[in-house]
Amino acid sequence: MDSEGSRRCISSLDADEIFENLTQEERLTVSIPVQDDGTPASCHMFSYPQFHLLSNSSSPSEVALVQCQNGWEYDNSMFISTLATQWDLVCDKRALSRLTTTIFFIGVMFGAAAFGSLSAMFGRKPMLLVSYMLGMGFGLCSTFSSSFVMFAVLRFFTGFTITGSVIISTILNVEWVSIEHRKLVGVIDSLSWTFAFMSFPLIAYFIREWRWLTVAISLPTVTAIITWWWVPESARWLIANGRVDKAHYYLHKCAVMNRKQEVTVSIKPENLAKIIVTDRGNRKYSYLDLVRTPKMRRLTLLTGITWFAVATVAYGISFNISSFGLNMYLTQFVYGAIEIPAKMSNYYLLDKFGRRVTQAGSLLFVGISLMINIFIPKDRSVVRTVIAVLGKGCSATSFGTVILYSSELYPTVVRQNGMGYTSFVARLGVSVAPLILLSDDVWSYFSQVILSSLGLSAAFVAYLLPETRGKCLPETIEDVEGIRNDDLLLQDKNMDEKEGKTRGRCLPETIGNVEGIRKDIDDLLLQ
Template sequence: MKFEHLLSLVNGFGRFQMMIIIISFIGRFTLPCHFLLNNFIAAVPSHHCDLSALDDGSVFGNLTQEQRLTVSVPVQEDGTPSSCKMFPEPQFHLLSNSNNSDLATVPCQNGWAYDNSTFKSTLATEWDLVCDQKGQNKATTTIFFIGVMFGAMTFRSLSDSAFSTSFIMFAVLRFFTGFGITGIVIVSSVLSVEWVDIEHRKLVGVIDSLSWTFGYCMIPAIAYCVTDWRQLTIAVTSPLALAILIWRWIPESARWLIANGKFEKAYFYLQQCAQMNQKEEFGSKITPETLSSIIVTERKDRTHSYLDLVRTPKMRRLALLTGIVWYGVASTFYGISFNITGFGLNIYLTQFVYGAIELPAKLSAYYLLDKVGRRNTEVGSLLGAGVCLAINIFIPRDMSVLRTVVAVLGKGCSATSFTTVVLYSSELFPTVVRQNGMGYNSSMGRLGVSLAPLILLLDEVWRDLPQVILCSIALLASLVARMLPETRDRCLPETIQDVEDGQTGKSLAGSQVLEMTDIPLKSKDNVEVENGY
């Protein structure tokens, strides 16, 4: 007998499962606020060299601000003042002759003056992370996601970065912020899948993903109201206090406890589930001793580690393929998400539209996951994202509306791929190493996210190079996803041996839930053991 059969006794989708979903939702909706926070706290407003030192010396006389810029700062090709260069001396003749192409320039000598109409303060304006230092500004996103990559379930230092007094201090604390919130993603995703029956697994996966969409749409609204980067950091962190308080009610995975021989503890949570779901008859049919007999083929008397992901041939293949897909999905999703200033539109509106498109994208995922399967949905959505990225390479820059529409469509495809890969990969790994597998996949995804901001910096080498790289990554990931097995309507594998034996693929329809009245579960000596799926 498999765990799915036990779920049929306690109700695989009742109040107990709804409690897990709601608690996970509260914690998870804050994640995009942190993951996308750098789009706002590290935003670079319009700026030019600070001319106040020259003004103090009465060099400009009665010149207007526009005239001061004309004689002091060269004009770029688009007609705007240069952000990083100035003339060594005021060029007053430019007031009558606008040709400044042959004049010598120097880097800004006295800092920068920033346009504060959109942001009161950002990392860039506080520590002058522009021009030659703009790489450090982008690096804050990479540092945060490196922290996420190595993170575990800890919540300390989540808001300390708001009180940083230097860039180095901020970068270090952002690393630990990322480190601290990783557990929310891994634990909530795994528990949501493991506590529900096969029929509702897809629904729970999509609901879990919609919590992200909610947070995605919230961050631009919060950032619009809070324009100081320190206050914004505190604002998006505060809801985690509630998540910490209610996280104590999240149950452990009974499936994992059984697979690891912890039957008494598993029985406690199964009873708790049965009581909440009003299935009181569970206690009269199942005992802790019964569990040890029923799941005898699933029990291993050792602790599993990340090494188990690569000890056997099919597990190695599974880890390699899912790791590549996660890297591709994350790189594509965040490569698009971080590029919110490249279309000439309002930064808040662009971010909101990027979030809003996820709702229809995830509803389409809900439909497609059953109609065409997990694998085809993953392959198709990655392919769609890659095609949209490729199309935008050939659309002229001055057609900002069309470019935005195509980018939003690409964002929708990437959101579908992310929704699918979380559910898909959790169904591929066996119970005994599912959290290890999801942790590994999450790390591969965060590696992709960490490199995405650095890929966007390559636009200085060639304007369209970031788009070409992201497009190539998406297309490669779609090809790799095609090599994974389908999991639609399949029982979750329990042990590594199940994966090696190819038992990941047997449908529940081929192993129907046994009528409990036909099995004398109370009698330990008469328990039937069902092998396979």
């Protein structure tokens, strides 16, 4: 929506009847300097007409140039209207065009922190609906913007509210499935992003006016609002917060769906009340609990760095889509299509090599591909695009991994806070990605060097995280710290040997020795 397209200054002679006998080409010749590629300059014009240039034997003299004084004439072959053409966000105002993306993701950043805390307090499902409703509302309102400032403010609140649906749906996925199906659900979840990414250039190809395009990408939220009625609240969250009657209701529905009604005999509200987090009591957890203890501080730092790099690099590649000189719609579609095999390979990679190696390896290959492109001449646009597409594929693998990986690393009592924090850091990275691309004005490869360095550095950081493959979700901060000594700890070194016996047999909220009830409940998890 913020694409500038090609343009030229409007000649001061265009509206002057004295020069009406001059052709359009002649007016451009005497009014606007020519760039190295032979096209009229897009940001400057001569301070006064250079009529001597009409003679073929004449050569340009040293003439003072000024910024375009009469506005711009835009090439509408690619777009009818964009943010840049609507409010002339070009040349010395070009940074404002990039700023709209940054403002949106700053909203996403703060929204992640807010919804992470709110959904931990009031439940996943209610805040999911709030996110859907407000996100669509602000998105539609932004189409009526009469100024850039108004649009920027509405985009901030759109980002702030819509991010809740992302982090909450991820948590619901993790908390409603058994261990062996977490990676499958994680891959399916990430593929939904891919199909949306591929759909956008198709929609934009047919809707080339930014206001209607905004409407088109906001309205699908109606479908999400309708399906919300069938989304169950997290039984884990309900049990952890003492709402055992509601938890029993959802577990009973789950038993019926999975044809395991016989298990519900032992799962009654009074039995669920025994499954308590004894260390929690009436305590309310907050973001400060992410840094109170040594191993949680380490986990918080490492996941934050990893998320920042993954998001910055992924969106940096996507935002730079027009730099390769190829069709923008086709390139973005290919960028999305490459994510399908990349994310489907996650199903194999996560099981074969584990979360840690997959995360670190994908970041390493992203950094290498970006580094290679620095040494390929810009006139080799096809080669550079192929390398970038491969890098985008590795980036998709990295993104798909980090979402599942992080949700498995944080304990239940602060999982929503942890995901809110990582989403906050990720959106901070996305916010600076457009600004990193502006560094190309200093040196054409500057942004590539920055993004490549981020990817390579984060690969090392990700390798320092603990492995979670085949292990039960941690219940409490004590589990992560290794204080409690039982077979449910994330750090249990013998878990891989027990994997066949323990899969689907963990209930993260359980601290008491209520093995019979725990087994029955976990047998109900979506299989």
